[in-house]
Amino acid sequence: MRVLYDHRPSHSGHSAYADLVLINGSIYTGDPGLPWCRALAVARGRIVARGDRSDVEHLIGAQTKVTDLGGRFAMPGLYDMHTHPDLALAPRYADDLDIGIVDPTPDQVRDAILAYAAKHPNREWIYGQYFVRYTFRQAGLVPGKDWLDQVMPDRPVALLDRMWGTMMVNSEALRRAGITATTPDPANGYLERSPASGEPTGLLIDGAYALIHAAMPPTPVPVLRAAYRDGVRYQSARGVVSTKYVHVCENRLNALQSLDHAGELTLRVEAAISWQDDIFPVRRRWELLAGERHYYRSARLNANAVKFHFDGTVEPRSSYLMTPWDGNSTWSGKLNLTPEHLADMIWDMDRQGIRVIAHCTGDAASDTFLDAVEGARRRPGGLCVRHQCAHSTILHGGNLKRFRDLGVTAEFSPVSWYPSKFVSGARSGYGAERLSRAYNIKGVLEAGGVAVIGTDWPVSPLDPWIALETMVTRANPWGESEDRFGEPIALPQAIDVMTKNGAWSMGIDHEAGTLEIGKSADIIVLDRNLFEIEPQGNIHATKVDLTFVQGQLVHDRLNDKSEAVWHGEAPQLW
Amino acid sequence: MVMQGAAPIPVTVIGGFLGAGKTTLVNHILSGDHGLKVAVLVNDFGAVNIDAALITATEGSLYSLSNGCVCCGLNQGLVEQLEELLASRPDIDHVVIEASGVADPARIMDTVRYARFAARLRADAIVVMVDAAGFDDAIAAAPGLAEAQIGSADLLVLNKTELVDRTALDAWRAHWTFPDTRIVETARACVPFDILFAGQISQRGIASRFAAEPVHEQATSATWRHDGPIDLNCLQKVLAGLPTAIYRAKGFLRAHDGRRFAVHLVGTRLSFEPMAHAPEGLGTENLLVLIGFEKHPPFETILAQLDGCVEPAAPAAKGHA
Ligand SMILES: [Zn+2]
Numbered sequence: 040m041r042v043l044y045d046h047r048p049s050h051s052g053h054s055a056y057a058d059l060v061l062i063n064g065s066i067y068t069g070d071p072g073l074p075w076c077r078a079l080a081v082a083r084g085r086i087v088a089r090g091d092r093s094d095v096e097h098l099i100g101a102q103t104k105v106t107d108l109g110g111r112f113a114m115p116g117l118y119d120m121h122t123h124p125d126l127a128l129a130p131r132y133a134d135d136l137d138i139g140i141v142d143p144t145p146d147q148v149r150d151a152i153l154a155y156a157a158k159h160p161n162r163e164w165i166y167g168q169y170f171v172r173y174t175f176r177q178a179g180l181v182p183g184k185d186w187l188d189q190v191m192p193d194r195p196v197a198l199l200d201r202m203w204g205t206m207m208v209n210s211e212a213l214r215r216a217g218i219t220a221t222t223p224d225p226a227n228g229y230l231e232r233s234p235a236s237g238e239p240t241g242l243l244i245d246g247a248y249a250l251i252h253a254a255m256p257p258t259p260v261p262v263l264r265a266a267y268r269d270g271v272r273y274q275s276a277r278g279v280v281s282t283k284y285v286h287v288c289e290n291r292l293n294a295l296q297s298l299d300h301a302g303e304l305t306l307r308v309e310a311a312i313s314w315q316d317d318i319f320p321v322r323r324r325w326e327l328l329a330g331e332r333h334y335y336r337s338a339r340l341n342a343n344a345v346k347f348h349f350d351g352t353v354e355p356r357s358s359y360l361m362t363p364w365d366g367n368s369t370w371s372g373k374l375n376l377t378p379e380h381l382a383d384m385i386w387d388m389d390r391q392g393i394r395v396i397a398h399c400t401g402d403a404a405s406d407t408f409l410d411a412v413e414g415a416r417r418r419p420g421g422l423c424v425r426h427q428c429a430h431s432t433i434l435h436g437g438n439l440k441r442f443r444d445l446g447v448t449a450e451f452s453p454v455s456w457y458p459s460k461f462v463s464g465a466r467s468g469y470g471a472e473r474l475s476r477a478y479n480i481k482g483v484l485e486a487g488g489v490a491v492i493g494t495d496w497p498v499s500p501l502d503p504w505i506a507l508e509t510m511v512t513r514a515n516p517w518g519e520s521e522d523r524f525g526e527p528i529a530l531p532q533a534i535d536v537m538t539k540n541g542a543w544s545m546g547i548d549h550e551a552g553t554l555e556i557g558k559s560a561d562i563i564v565l566d567r568n569l570f571e572i573e574p575q576g577n578i579h580a581t582k583v584d585l586t587f588v589q590g591q592l593v594h595d596r597l598n599d600k601s602e603a604v605w606h607g608e609a610p611q612l613w
Numbered sequence: 614m615v616m617q618g619a620a621p622i623p624v625t626v627i628g629g630f631l632g633a634g635k636t637t638l639v640n641h642i643l644s645g646d647h648g649l650k651v652a653v654l655v656n657d658f659g660a661v662n663i664d665a666a667l668i669t670a671t672e673g674s675l676y677s678l679s680n681g682c683v684c685c686g687l688n689q690g691l692v693e694q695l696e697e698l699l700a701s702r703p704d705i706d707h708v709v710i711e712a713s714g715v716a717d718p719a720r721i722m723d724t725v726r727y728a729r730f731a732a733r734l735r736a737d738a739i740v741v742m743v744d745a746a747g748f749d750d751a752i753a754a755a756p757g758l759a760e761a762q763i764g765s766a767d768l769l770v771l772n773k774t775e776l777v778d779r780t781a782l783d784a785w786r787a788h789w790t791f792p793d794t795r796i797v798e799t800a801r802a803c804v805p806f807d808i809l810f811a812g813q814i815s816q817r818g819i820a821s822r823f824a825a826e827p828v829h830e831q832a833t834s835a836t837w838r839h840d841g842p843i844d845l846n847c848l849q850k851v852l853a854g855l856p857t858a859i860y861r862a863k864g865f866l867r868a869h870d871g872r873r874f875a876v877h878l879v880g881t882r883l884s885f886e887p888m889a890h891a892p893e894g895l896g897t898e899n900l901l902v903l904i905g906f907e908k909h910p911p912f913e914t915i916l917a918q919l920d921g922c923v924e925p926a927a928p929a930a931k932g933h934a
Pocket of ligand 1: 121122123285495498
């Protein structure tokens with residue numbers, strides 16, 4: 040177990056020499072006291088000297104690994120403070136049924152189910168995609184349990200339609216899920232029923248899927264492990280040294296811990312336990328929050344956070360706003376939890392040292408969240424945890440300084456809102472006034488608050504460099520749109536947002552985030568100097584040659600003989 | 614159980630590609646002489662050409678017209694907008710929702726059928742408009758979507774027939790007609806109101822509507838009456854297997870266990886809506902009106918099949934209208 044071998048008791052003796060020395064670099068430290076240096080020395084994962092070559096020479100011993108950067112640019116590693124690689128990647132490893140035909144006929148659906156069943160005799164459920172209604176109608180057939188029972192009477196089958204709005208299941212699947220004529224419809228979906236008998240027909244709509252998912256085995260740990268492994272490998276290759284995986288359950292934590300033990304968790308992960316079951320069920324939520332989470336704790340992993348959805352999103356107009364969505368209606372969105380629920384929950388989590396990460400897109404959602412944090416700060420026993428307002432899409436001007444006052448992180452998702460035809464159309468729903476104050480990173484920073492970014496994959500790509508470029512340019516990185524949303528910030532500010540601000544939001548700013556003596560050696564070496572290039576069209580294309588986390592070389596793009604954990608280019612994930 | 618006097622309001626979803634004629638149909642409904650208070654939720658309010666002189670009141674986003682219709686833009690979540698409409702205008706007879714050109718209208722009807730609207734809204738039909746002249750372009754523009762729209766249609770409206778010749782129309786039908794498809798051919802989206810709204814009976818208009826003559830000259834109808842209790846499963850089979858010449862069926866019936874239902878069939882969509890007791894003035898236990906839109910729907914055969922659904926244990930007087 041890597042995590043146990045690496046630790047050294049505080050009184051054990053150690054070498055007087057550095058483990059690693061970087062020389063001949065153009066190193067941006069992020070430390071205003073010494074913004075630039077040419078050499079760094081690292082011992083036991085921490086920076087022990089910096090300056091010119093002469094400042095580190097005395098630390099080079101026989102065991103010291105000396106890396107000549109050849110003049111290349113280096114800087115602190117990046118912080119992606121909100122993302123979900125498991126959601127995008129786990130389905131690829133689940134080996135579910137995928138019929139793989141654009142318009143499968145009922146006969147092709149049947150053949151695919153039978154072939155899959157024969158190939159997977161030990162799989163309890165046959166689950167996958169997809170069927171299309173119109174080919175059933177073309178054939179004069181009605182999709183549902185009657186048809187599916189003829190194909191597969193004894194093993195449970197659940198098949199989604201192409202639009203992912205309907206799930207077709209057989210009688211065995213209904214039986215295992217306990218669905219009968221007396222099962223009530225969920226609030227956000229329904230069971231299609233025979234008009235005469237009220238018996239479910241085997242077609243389930245929208246929220247009714249959850250009845251079937253609850254009866255199915257959860258995504259297995261090996262599948263999640265493979266998904267996270269790809270995500271981690273990609274992030275390391277793109278220079279990310281710390282991340283927050285926002286939404287986890289017990290299986291996800293087991294997967295992450297298994298990577299950690301194998302030495303493949305090559306960045307710090309703060310995992311936020313789902314407070315709601317809307318994405319996947321968390322069977323051990325209360326045990327985890329009560330203390331079971333500590334069993335996962337290591338130098339790279341912790342689960343001291345919870346995540347919840349406080350309001351909705353722009354497209355269905357479910358963001359919770361201060362004023363109605365438009366002048367013709369009273370609709371201003373709504374909250375998913377009561378403010379009272381939120382107030383008690385934040386206080387209780389704060390007392391346990393658990394960070395609350397709240398999805399808040401509308402200005403009224405973040406306002407209510409900040410109120411609840413303010414209330415918690417006044418109640419006894421709190422630990423002043425740095426809670427996090429996720430997305431912060433529309434903020435009220437009066438709330439900008441409260442991020443500083445209350446010690447709340449304002450997290451933004453620039454990778455999902457750089458200007459493009461799609462984004463311009465979708466976001467126009469906010470209206471001109473609100474759009475003018477959307478994505479207000481600059482406002483939070485000017486008010487003295489801490490802003491961070493999250494890539495929020497699979498909502499937007501996992502690549503953090505798109506975020507760095509678009510914070511500086513507010514323009515489309517590929518020149519595909521003339522639009523510009525909001526106020527740009529300067530490159531050094533944007534680098535702070537993606538490095539030391541991230542460390543602050545994880546509560547590790549005293550030991551990470553900048554390249555200072557005594558801090559963790561989380562260093563990335565790039566193929567270009569960010570301060571010497573035209574930002575638009577160039578920053579996002581940056582290649583990361585080397586990534587060091589806690590002094591360990593985890594990624595090496597150019598030399599596949601090195602001791603790095605990962606070699607070569609970042610894998611193509613989308 | 615449905616309360617007397619508060620039958621669910623039928624909902625029609627109009628789908629189809631951009632340019633297929635959805636807005637034309639919406640204008641046809643808003644300016645039409647159908648005698649119903651129809652609430653129309655439109656995607657793009659600006660595209661609807663309401664004569665300002667016809668607007669009698671504006672209340673929030675809701676425009677009231679002199680023929681009793683109301684119209685408003687779809688400007689918030691559909692669930693919330695329907696809630697607002699039901700709260701502010703409980704008197705409306707029918708709701709029409711125009712789906713966007715890139716939407717699968719089935720998804721919109723799915724929302725109408727959520728449990729929260731049970732006993733308040735009833736899915737009447739998904740009407741999908743097809744541009745007879747531009748369908749191939751639609752398929753090319755968004756493969757999968759046009760098929761999905763057709764696949765979810767309870768009634769297909771083949772519109773702009775004036776722009777193509779008969780051979781092309783027949784070729785389209787040969788390719789896209791499913792065994793259960795009902796197609797209405799129109800120029801300028803003039804769908805007969807009998808097809809769109811004939812389901813408009815339940816407890817609201819009651820028996821008087823059964824006497825009303827079909828307004829459209831092509832429509833033919835037959836009425837079945839019987840006093841015996843009905844085997845529901847048998848009836849469901851007969852109604853689900855009706856020939857495609859029958860576009861609508863509506864009526865009331867009493868099952869052998871004493872439960873009563875309002876029956877609605879629109880194209881391929883069949884629903885049995887529970888009722889507390891029989892509406893007054895029917896004069897019979899079971900009544901079903903079948904509406905066809907071809908020259909000779911095989912009414913005699915269907916009426917005989919319906920007779921076969923009466924429980925043999927309870928012989929009763931019967932008669933064909
Ligand atoms: Zn997210």
